[in-house]
Amino acid sequence: MTIPSPQSPQNPAPQNPAPQNPAPQSSGSQSSGSQSAGPQPTGPWSAGPQPAGPRAPRSGGSGGGLARGLQRVTASALGPYQSAVVRIGFAATYLFFLLRELPHRHELYGPDSPWHWDLARQLTEGNRAFSVLMWTDSTVWFEAVYALTLLSAAALMLGWRTRTMSVLFMVGVLSVQNRSIFMGDGGDNVVHLMAIYLVLTRCAQVWSLDARRAARNARRAAEGLPPLRDIVGPVLWAPLGYVLVTATALGGLGGTWWLPALLWILWLSAAVWWVVDRYAPRSEFRTLLDVLANLAHNATLAVIMAEVCLIYATAGWYKIQGSRWQDGTALYYPLNLDYFTPWPALSDILGASGLMVMVLTYGTVIVQVAFPFTLFNRRVKNVLLVVMICEHAGIALLLGLPFFSMAMIAADAVFLPTAFLVWLGTRATLGRRRLLSRLPGRSRTPGKPGAPTRADGPDGPDGRSADGPTRDGHGGTEEPRLQGGGGGHTLVG
Numbered sequence: 001m002t003i004p005s006p007q008s009p010q011n012p013a014p015q016n017p018a019p020q021n022p023a024p025q026s027s028g029s030q031s032s033g034s035q036s037a038g039p040q041p042t043g044p045w046s047a048g049p050q051p052a053g054p055r056a057p058r059s060g061g062s063g064g065g066l067a068r069g070l071q072r073v074t075a076s077a078l079g080p081y082q083s084a085v086v087r088i089g090f091a092a093t094y095l096f097f098l099l100r101e102l103p104h105r106h107e108l109y110g111p112d113s114p115w116h117w118d119l120a121r122q123l124t125e126g127n128r129a130f131s132v133l134m135w136t137d138s139t140v141w142f143e144a145v146y147a148l149t150l151l152s153a154a155a156l157m158l159g160w161r162t163r164t165m166s167v168l169f170m171v172g173v174l175s176v177q178n179r180s181i182f183m184g185d186g187g188d189n190v191v192h193l194m195a196i197y198l199v200l201t202r203c204a205q206v207w208s209l210d211a212r213r214a215a216r217n218a219r220r221a222a223e224g225l226p227p228l229r230d231i232v233g234p235v236l237w238a239p240l241g242y243v244l245v246t247a248t249a250l251g252g253l254g255g256t257w258w259l260p261a262l263l264w265i266l267w268l269s270a271a272v273w274w275v276v277d278r279y280a281p282r283s284e285f286r287t288l289l290d291v292l293a294n295l296a297h298n299a300t301l302a303v304i305m306a307e308v309c310l311i312y313a314t315a316g317w318y319k320i321q322g323s324r325w326q327d328g329t330a331l332y333y334p335l336n337l338d339y340f341t342p343w344p345a346l347s348d349i350l351g352a353s354g355l356m357v358m359v360l361t362y363g364t365v366i367v368q369v370a371f372p373f374t375l376f377n378r379r380v381k382n383v384l385l386v387v388m389i390c391e392h393a394g395i396a397l398l399l400g401l402p403f404f405s406m407a408m409i410a411a412d413a414v415f416l417p418t419a420f421l422v423w424l425g426t427r428a429t430l431g432r433r434r435l436l437s438r439l440p441g442r443s444r445t446p447g448k449p450g451a452p453t454r455a456d457g458p459d460g461p462d463g464r465s466a467d468g469p470t471r472d473g474h475g476g477t478e479e480p481r482l483q484g485g486g487g488g489h490t491l492v493g
Contacts, residue, residue: 233270
């Protein structure tokens with residue numbers, strides 16, 4: 001029993017003397033919606049939502065703030081649009097890189113590489129790196145791994161079976177890069193790290209084929225119909241499990257303990273998630289799995305943000321120590337190297353201006369050093385984000401490093417504001433519909449020129465209205481907030 005506030009003697013009754021429903025709440029419920037139906041206190045204690053239970057702490061106290069913060073990080077996967085952009089960006093970066101190097105794959109990572117298979121095996125045994133290309137020096141095996149990495153990158157970019165494809169993408173990236181580690185640059189290191197992080201995120205909540213499938217199942221559930229039968233998931237799970245068991249038995253997963261442990265946890269938890277989702281979708285254990293997945297996603301998203309800040313901070317402070325960066329001439333030298341001049345005429349024009357070289361040199365250092373400190377000011381952070389994205393676009397154009405720039409832009413996207421990403425997604429959706437409406441043979445809805453008819457009703461297969469923004473109330477492409485989170489990638493599903 002709580003003591004009534006001295007400022008409100010007119011309501012001396014105890015607040016919420018006993019909970020009416022002792023059953024625990026699901027992770028998707030909000031604490032503000034679980035207030036007791038009894039009399040509510042007045043005075044300074046009445047501001048803000050009161051949690052259910054016999055005690056009602058002050059809403060502005062540390063206990064109430066901690067409870068709200070814990071509720072937020074466990075009840076939902078934060079940053080759905082940012083994590084989707086990171087997924088699309090890094091998958092597209094490595095997909096385009098593999099496609100560009102397709103004619104030279106044997107010389108870079110295959111049997112014709114100067115860093116031949118025996119040297120690579122000795123190195124991986126020494127540094128305990130993971131690479132399935134070290135299982136055998138067969139050309140057929142190399143082609144299969146390269147093709148599987150290509151396909152997994154494309155599927156991850158589209159958000160198809162993201163739970164499985166993110167793991168295959170991580171295995172492909174680690175295998176190819178660890179086969180010839182001297183072929184990479186800073187952008188490859190970023191892709192290397194992000195491929196591991198994406199496995200732990202729910203990066204397919206929006207802008208993915210998984211989200212479309214979840215929206216279809218949500219509509220079927222609203223109509224009282226059972227969800228669509230999932231056959232692809234078990235078909236993918238069984239052979240991958242056989243490969244995992246065989247590789248573990250033969251010691252082919254590398255010397256580091258964390259990677260085999262992670263693969264086994266993901267594989268076993270996928271089976272647990274599928275069984276619980278099929279036979280007990282409303283159980284408390286299903287809610288627990290959702291809470292664990294949200295915690296893993298939110299923690300990994302925080303690690304990604306810290307990683308980006310660390311990259312820029314270390315790069316900026318190391319530049320400060322260089323004499324060429326101190327005198328403002330550092331940019332001049334790469335602009336005059338043949339290896340970094342895909343457009344010699346453009347590089348000559350820029351390098352001929354001493355003022356422009358000095359401004360860009362000092363500006364690069366200032367932006368990289370200052371960016372981690374601007375996260376406390378949204379407006380300044382957004383301005384520096386635009387500057388950094390333009391900087392990386394300039395590096396891709398002037399220095400001929402497109403994949404490094406794509407990787408860094410994809411990493412920067414984790415800080416983009418949600419309102420901008422929602423607006424961008426809406427514009428892309430409208431552009432796609434206008435493009436499809438102009439294709440020959442597309443029927444049009446009477447009275448709405450340019451709007452194609454849909455076989456599944458007024459809403460498209462992705463759950464969005466054909467006339468405007470989505471039905472989530474925010475103008476985005478958010479999937480329905482079900483208990484299980486829909487088709488988003490999870491640690492345990």
